[in-house]
Amino acid sequence: MSSPKKATTEPHVIEEELIASGKWVKLEKTTYVDPSGSTRTWETTKRTTRVANIASDAVTIIALLKRTLHKDCVVMVRQFRPPMGCNTLEFPAGLIDDNETVETAALRELKEETGYKGEVVGVTPVTCLDPGLSNCTTQMVMVHINGDDTENINPTQQLGDGEFVEVILLPLNEFQQKIDELLKKEKIVVQSMVYIYAMGMSQAFFKPRELPVLKQ
Incomplete structure (x- = not known):
């Protein structure tokens, strides 16, 4: 077997040429x-909303709701995503x-x-979302929610127009079990980071010394 070729040049971008631009995203030839x-050339999508003085485009929130006499719950959102043409199950997130x-x-x-008010308990480094398609980035923020707090007993959303x-x-x-059950009941696509997190939690609870294996 021949050994892999060693890189002789540090890869780098030479030019980014705008092909098309909309309100929220643009397409470039890189x-x-x-x-x-x-x-070589590559087709790249980028957000038009990126702010120069911040490290990432968006936040993704992993929020854990803690209530007396209840199991700890992950707060998720379900919404229709036009690019997918169906509902998705996601972590709360935004720019x-x-x-x-x-x-x-x-x-x-x-x-x-x-509608929940929480407390930040951790923040990840900047992470990429789909690096073969876009330069979009996010930071995952871990949040604890005191479900016994008065304002978290009956939370009220503050959604914008069209949300x-x-x-x-x-x-x-x-x-993971509840997500799998949801997938069997309805047409829904799960955000990849949600399912990976679910696999990790399942692993931590039940098989901490084994690699996760998906059912075929």
């Missing part, structure tokens, strides 16, 4: 040099506004989409 030194911290954006989006979001609570210790 010209770059690959590790072999060859010049970071100008001059807004990641933590502030996460708590604002959580309040708007779910239709349904809040779904799924028990943390049955997270």
